[in-house]
Amino acid sequence: MIKTSFWKLGAAGLVYVSLAAAAFAAGKPLDGITLTVASQNDQFAPVIAKLAPKFEEATGAKVKVDILDYGSLLTKTQADFVGDTKSYDLVTMDIVWAGQYADNKYTVDLTDWIKRDAAEIQLDDIYPAMIQYIGQYDGKQVAFPFAGYAAVLAYRKDLLDAAGLKAPETAEEFVETAIKLTNPDKKTYGFVANGQKGPAVAQDWLQYNAQLGGSVLGPDGKPAINSDANVNSLKIYKQLFDKAAPPGAVDYDWGGREESFRQGLVAMMETWSVGAPGYYDPSMSKIVDGVAITTTPVAKGLPVKYGLGGWGMGINADIDPAQQEAAWQFIKWLTSPEIQKEMNLEGAGSYIRKSTVADPDLNKKFPYLPVLAKSFENADGDYRPRIPQYPEIQDLLGTAVNAVLVGDVDPKAALDEVQTKAEKLF
Amino acid sequence: MTITSAGSIASPRRQSSSLRFSDRRKLFLLCLALPAIVYVVLVAVWPLAQGIWYSFFDYNLLRGGGRRTFAGFDNYVALWTDATARRAVVNTFIFTFAAVALEFLVGLGLALLLWRDGRFNRICLAFLLIPVTITPIVVGLIFRALLAVDYGFLGYFLAEWGISGPRGFLANTSTALPVIILIDVWEWTPLVALILLAGLKSLPTDILEAAAADGATAWQRFRMVVLPLLLPTVFLALVLRVMDAFRVFDIIFVTTGGGPADATTSLMLYGVKQGLEFFNIGFASAIGNLAILCIALMCAVFTLLIRRADVRANER
Numbered sequence: 001m002i003k004t005s006f007w008k009l010g011a012a013g014l015v016y017v018s019l020a021a022a023a024f025a026a027g028k029p030l031d032g033i034t035l036t037v038a039s040q041n042d043q044f045a046p047v048i049a050k051l052a053p054k055f056e057e058a059t060g061a062k063v064k065v066d067i068l069d070y071g072s073l074l075t076k077t078q079a080d081f082v083g084d085t086k087s088y089d090l091v092t093m094d095i096v097w098a099g100q101y102a103d104n105k106y107t108v109d110l111t112d113w114i115k116r117d118a119a120e121i122q123l124d125d126i127y128p129a130m131i132q133y134i135g136q137y138d139g140k141q142v143a144f145p146f147a148g149y150a151a152v153l154a155y156r157k158d159l160l161d162a163a164g165l166k167a168p169e170t171a172e173e174f175v176e177t178a179i180k181l182t183n184p185d186k187k188t189y190g191f192v193a194n195g196q197k198g199p200a201v202a203q204d205w206l207q208y209n210a211q212l213g214g215s216v217l218g219p220d221g222k223p224a225i226n227s228d229a230n231v232n233s234l235k236i237y238k239q240l241f242d243k244a245a246p247p248g249a250v251d252y253d254w255g256g257r258e259e260s261f262r263q264g265l266v267a268m269m270e271t272w273s274v275g276a277p278g279y280y281d282p283s284m285s286k287i288v289d290g291v292a293i294t295t296t297p298v299a300k301g302l303p304v305k306y307g308l309g310g311w312g313m314g315i316n317a318d319i320d321p322a323q324q325e326a327a328w329q330f331i332k333w334l335t336s337p338e339i340q341k342e343m344n345l346e347g348a349g350s351y352i353r354k355s356t357v358a359d360p361d362l363n364k365k366f367p368y369l370p371v372l373a374k375s376f377e378n379a380d381g382d383y384r385p386r387i388p389q390y391p392e393i394q395d396l397l398g399t400a401v402n403a404v405l406v407g408d409v410d411p412k413a414a415l416d417e418v419q420t421k422a423e424k425l426f
Numbered sequence: 427m428t429i430t431s432a433g434s435i436a437s438p439r440r441q442s443s444s445l446r447f448s449d450r451r452k453l454f455l456l457c458l459a460l461p462a463i464v465y466v467v468l469v470a471v472w473p474l475a476q477g478i479w480y481s482f483f484d485y486n487l488l489r490g491g492g493r494r495t496f497a498g499f500d501n502y503v504a505l506w507t508d509a510t511a512r513r514a515v516v517n518t519f520i521f522t523f524a525a526v527a528l529e530f531l532v533g534l535g536l537a538l539l540l541w542r543d544g545r546f547n548r549i550c551l552a553f554l555l556i557p558v559t560i561t562p563i564v565v566g567l568i569f570r571a572l573l574a575v576d577y578g579f580l581g582y583f584l585a586e587w588g589i590s591g592p593r594g595f596l597a598n599t600s601t602a603l604p605v606i607i608l609i610d611v612w613e614w615t616p617l618v619a620l621i622l623l624a625g626l627k628s629l630p631t632d633i634l635e636a637a638a639a640d641g642a643t644a645w646q647r648f649r650m651v652v653l654p655l656l657l658p659t660v661f662l663a664l665v666l667r668v669m670d671a672f673r674v675f676d677i678i679f680v681t682t683g684g685g686p687a688d689a690t691t692s693l694m695l696y697g698v699k700q701g702l703e704f705f706n707i708g709f710a711s712a713i714g715n716l717a718i719l720c721i722a723l724m725c726a727v728f729t730l731l732i733r734r735a736d737v738r739a740n741e742r
Contacts, residue, residue, distance in 0.1 A: 071703070074703065075702050075703075078487065078488070078705060082487045082492065082705070100488050103488075103489070104488065104492075195597075196683060196685065197682070197683050197684060197685025197686060197687070198683050198684075198685070246576055247575055247576070247585065247592035247593045247594070248574055248575040248576040248581075248593065248594060248597070250593050250597045250686065251574075251593070251594065251596060251597040251682075251685075251686075256574075256576075260576065265576065388488060388489055389489075391488075391703060391704060392704055395699065395703070395704070399510070399684075399685070399687060399688060402685050402686055402687055403686065403687035403688075405686075406593070406597060406598065406599055406685075406686040406687060408599055408686075408687055409687070417509075
C-alpha cells in the first residue's frame with residue numbers, strides 16, 4: 001500500500017517537474033518583472049523609451065521610463081533613496097553626483113558585476129574615461145556609463161572664413177577671435193555661454209576655467225576657489241561677456257544659449273556634443289550649411305584635456321536582488337554595441353564605445369564624430385569635482401559668477417566669498 | 427476575589443450611566459469633531475511640530491549618513507549671519523509690502539470704478555479676471571519671454587529705445603525686483619479689486635444716501651462712510667494677499683531664479699533650495715519657521731490695526 005503511494009507520488013512529481021520545465025522553456029527569463037527608470041530629460045530619454053519594448057521582447061521584462069527635468073530628477077530620486085520607497089529600479093546619474101551616491105550607498109556597487117561580465121560587456125570597447133569618470137568614485141562603481149558627452153567647440157565656419165580667420169586652437173586665440181567677430185550693429189556676436197544665475201553659469205564657467213588653467217579644488221582636495229588662476233579666468237569670462245556676447249546672454253541658460261547659436265546670432269560656442277545633431281537639423285537650425293565642430297581650445301602651455309560629461313545608469317540599492325539582477329541585464333542591453341548604435345542613429349547623441357564613434361553609418365550621418373573620439377581619448381571628467389559637496393559649491397559659484405557678469409562685484413571679492421563659504425562644507 | 431473583581435467592573439458602568447446630559451452631549455460633540463481633529467493633527471500640527479523640532483538640528487540627508495546633530499539655535503543664527511538668507515528676508519519684505527500696497531491702491535481704484543452696476547462694468551470685470559486665472563508659473567514664463575532682450579516682444583524694443591539698458595530689466599540688479607513686483611501686481615490686482623467690489627456692493631445704501639442728503643462731498647462720503655464700513659473687507663483682502671505674497675516662489679523661480687546675483691532671492695526660494703536641492707533639512711526648516719512667524723505676526727498686526735480703526739469709526 002505504502003509502496004504504491006510512493007510510486008504514485010514519484011510519478012506525479014516527475015510530471016510536475018517536466019511541466020514546469022516546459023513552461024520555463026516557453027517563457028522568457030525576466031517574465032513578470034517591471035523595471036522603472038528615472039531618466040533625465042536629455043535626448044537619450046525618448047530614445048530609451050522607444051527602444052524599451054525590444055528589451056521586453058528579448059527578456060520579458062517591461063521597462064517604464066519616467067522622464068524628468070534635472071531638478072525633479074534630483075529631488076524625486078533623492079527622496080526615493082532617503083525614504084527607501086523603491087519607486088525607481090534604475091536611475092540616470094549625472095557625472096557630478098557620483099560622490100553623493102558613493103557616500104550614501106544609494107546604488108548597487110557594480111564593480112564585481114562588471115568584472116564577472118567583462119567579456120559580455122566588451123569592456124575593452126568602452127573608453128576608459130567613461131568607466132572612470134561616469135560612476136567610479138572612491139573605489140566603487142555606483143553607476144554604469146551609457147551616455148558620454150564631450151565638451152566641443154561649435155563654430156560658424158562661414159563667418160570665420162569671411163573674416164579670414166581659422167578656428168581657434170588655443171584659449172587665447174579663442175578670446176581674440178570672439179572679440180574680432182563681434183559687431184553689435186549687425187547683431188553678430190563672437191561668443192555665447194550661459195550667464196544665468198545657478199547651475200547654468202557655474203557649469204559653463206567651470207568649463208572655460210579648466211581650459212584657462214583654473215581648478216576648484218587644490219592638490220589637497222580642499223577648495224582653492226580664489227586662486228589666482230581662477231580669478232584670472234573669471235576676469236576673462238567677464239571680458240568675453242562684455243565684449244563678445246549677445247547682451248541677453250547674462251540671463252541665458254542652456255536653452256537660450258543653444259537657441260542663439262542655432263538662430264545664427266553667434267559665431268562660436270562651447271557646448272556638450274549631445275546638442276550637435278540639432279545644428280544639422282533644418283527644422284530647428286538656420287546654420288545647417290555653415291556649422292562646424294572641433295575640439296575645445298586649451299590655453300597655451302597647459303596639458304591638452306577635454307571636458308567630459310554625461311550620464312550613468314545606477315541600480316537602486318533598496319530593491320530586492322532579483323530585481324537588481326534584472327536591472328543589470330537592462331544596463332548590459334542598453335550599453336551593448338548594437339543598441340548603442342541604434343540609439344545614436346535615432347539622435348540620442350550619447351556615446352561610450354569606440355566602435356560606435358567609429359561606426360561608418362553614424363559617421364556618415366554625424367560628421368563630427370572624429371572630434372568626439374579625440375576628446376574622449378583625452379578626457380577630463382573632474383573639472384567639475386564629483387565630490388558630495390559639489391551641488392552646494394556649484395550653487396555658490398552660480399551666484400558669484402553671475403554677480404560678476406552683471407557688473408556688481410569684483411571677481412576676486414566674489415571668489416573670496418565663495419572660498420569662505422565652501423571651506424565650511426569640508 | 428471574584429466578587430471584588432466583579433464589583434470593580436460594575437462600578438465604572440454605574441458611573442458612565444450616571445453621566446449627566448451635558449457631559450454626554452460634550453462627549454458626543456467631541457466624537458463628531460474627532461475625525462477633523464485627527465486630520466488637522468496629521469496634516470498640520472504634526473508636520474509643523476516636526477519642522478520646529480528639525481530646525482534645532484544640523485540635519486543633512488546627503489552628508490554624514492543623514493545623522494542629526496543637535497545644533498541649538500545655530501540654524502536661526504545662520505539666518506542672520508548668512509548674507510544670502512539676510513538678502514532673502516529683506517527682498518521678501520520689500521516684495522510683500524510693495525506688491526500688496528500697489529495691489530490694494532490700484533484694486534481699490536478699480537473697485538470704485540466698477541461699483542456702479544452696468545453692462546460695460548460687468549464686461550470689464552470679466553476681462554480683468556483673466557490674469558487671476560493663469561498659473562503664476564505660466565505668468566512668469568510669459569513675462570520672461572516678453573522681456574527677453576534678444577527676441578522678447580517688449581524686451582527687444584525697451585532695450586532698443588534705451589529704456590531698459592542693453593541687458594534688459596531682468597538682468598539688472600536694481601530693476602529685477604521692481605519688475606517682478608509689477609508682474610505680481612498685474613496678476614493679483616484684479617483679485618483684490620473683486621474682493622473690495624464685493625464689499626462695496628454689500629454696503630447699506632441707506633447710510634450712503636443719508637450722507638449724500640446731509641450734503642457730504644464725494645471725498646467725505648468715501649473717507650467717513652465707505653472706507654470705515656469697508657474695513658472688514660479691506661482686512662480680508664490684505665491678509666489674503668500678504669500671506670500669499672510672502673510665500674512668493676513660482677514667478678521668481680521661472681523669471682530670474684533669484685538672480686541676478688541675489689537681487690530677487692526670496693525666503694521661499696532659498697528655503698526650497700536648501701531643503702529640496704541640498705537636502706539641508708535643519709536650515710530649511712528654520713527658514714520655513716521664520717516665514718510662518720513673519721506671516722502670523724503681520725496678520726496679527728493687521729487684525730489689531732483694523733480693529734482699532736473699526737472701534738474709532740464706531741465711536742464717531
